[in-house]
Amino acid sequence: MNTLEAIHARTSYRGPYTDAPVPREAIVKILEAGLAAPSGCNKQTTSLIAVDDPQVLKKLHTVIDLENAKTAPVWICVLTKRIIAYRDKCFATQDYSAAIQNMLLAIVDLGYETCWYEGHITDADRIGRQMADMLDVPQDMELVCLLPVGVAAEKTTRREKMPFMERAWFNGYRRTE
């Protein structure tokens, strides 16, 4: 798929997945895409765990209430380490977001669907930490995002967005030229 095509084809898929597996070769390509993202001062604060072992998936499923996502054959868990880039500056959120965006595009490019689930697991009930413990993730890393990966069983849909001219301008705020 062409880059711009993938960028515009990507949607947040919240439906169920078919039982078609995602081969390891494809998973590696997705993870590599994530790691290819830039990071503030090259601190590489993002790490990734792909879960495709049905036993491990089953364990993770017990702590999270996302019925459709549970039908996906792979879950990619995004980990971050809040390393200071310089002085008091930490770019870990920017770093993992860029890595996630690369993975969203790689996933669509390879014919799969996904959705960026973050609020569900970083909320006060700390589901992310429960998942991290199940995966033996050390305490200095946070599990901040879950990406289910698989073949969509339903059509993708698209939420409406504001028109271009409400969000993008030239040479000044709300200037059109």
Add this chain to the structure above:
Amino acid sequence: MNTLEAIHARTSYRGPYTDAPVPREAIVKILEAGLAAPSGCNKQTTSLIAVDDPQVLKKLHTVIDLENAKTAPVWICVLTKRIIAYRDKCFATQDYSAAIQNMLLAIVDLGYETCWYEGHITDADRIGRQMADMLDVPQDMELVCLLPVGVAAEKTTRREKMPFMERAWFNGYRRTE
């Protein structure tokens, strides 16, 4: 360019740019790519201003110390509005980072180079606010990132990254299968 190709071709280019212009058509494609990124609860917290008017660029140049970036014919300024997505949750940083990553890829795909400049303008000296004021950006929006866009005058270089197995695993922390 193929999506995965663009993901791996992207580097942080900090060199000078040639005087080849970037046509408006290409700028619009880059901005559209940015706006196509997802946002937490679809709040669309990110806005963009592309500056290609030499007079406006000259003004912006007076407040920032980035000699090479000043040779670029276009600067894309990334704005964010820290809207609450739900309860106390704000995903504005994630939102603009995903938008930036899409733009980095679109820029490379279209044959240009760029670099994500954020720390330079969000630091204590508040250069971002000075730039925002020059562009008439209202006070409830922050200018958080600058992307120069143009044709690279020098070869791109690549910073070294940790090997795959130091950052990506399967089914558990540091597990290889």
